[in-house]
Amino acid sequence: MQEVSQHNTKEDCWIVVDGKVYDVTSYLDEHPGGDDVVLAATAKDGTDDFEDAGHSKSAKELLQDFCIGELDTSSPIIPELEIFEKETRNYSQKVLELTKPYWAVPVAIVGISVVVGFLYLRKK
Numbered sequence: 818m819q820e821v822s823q824h825n826t827k828e829d830c831w832i833v834v835d836g837k838v839y840d841v842t843s844y845l846d847e848h849p850g851g852d853d854v855v856l857a858a859t860a861k862d863g864t865d866d867f868e869d870a871g872h873s874k875s876a877k878e879l880l881q882d883f884c885i886g887e888l889d890t891s892s893p894i895i896p897e898l899e900i901f902e903k904e905t906r907n908y909s910q911k912v913l914e915l916t917k918p919y920w921a922v923p924v925a926i927v928g929i930s931v932v933v934g935f936l937y938l939r940k941k
């Protein structure tokens with residue numbers, strides 16, 4: 818999506834519809850709805866804009882002629898989000914590592930309680 822958003826001019830226009838990327842530069846001048854509406858659908862997911870225009874079946878078929886690839890969904894749309902996700906992952910890993918050595922304490926308390934209880938009941 819980051820790469821797609823760089824193609825947002827009349828001379829170089831890519832749009833995203835239903836997870837696919839389309840280079841519609843050569844179609845802008847022919848578009849019955851004008852080029853401005855198509856340009857307004859760049860640099861974002863243009864699926865809603867395309868659907869909301871109520872395009873015919875033939876318009877949807879025509880769109881396929883301009884397909885140049887699929888959207889990469891493995892990386893987040895907002896790069897900052899990736900950094901945030903990495904930091905959160907690191908933080909939760911650190912918390913887990915810190916608490917690991919202390920697991921023995923509650924386990925030991927429960928174990929000792931069971932043994933003491935058992936001995937106490939046997940004495941009775």
Ligand code: HEM
Nearest residue numbers: 841844849850854855858863866867870872873876879880
């Ligand atoms: C996502 C951005 C787009 C928007 C917002 C949009 C909007 C519109 C609108 C408002 C019309 C009606 C024009 C009128 O009747 O006066 C129209 C018609 C049309 N558009 Fe688009 N359009 C977009 C992208 C495309 C693309 C990429 C194609 C094909 C490659 C396309 C093909 C057509 C065709 C063939 C028509 C004629 C009516 C029909 O067959 O549905 N449009 N568009």
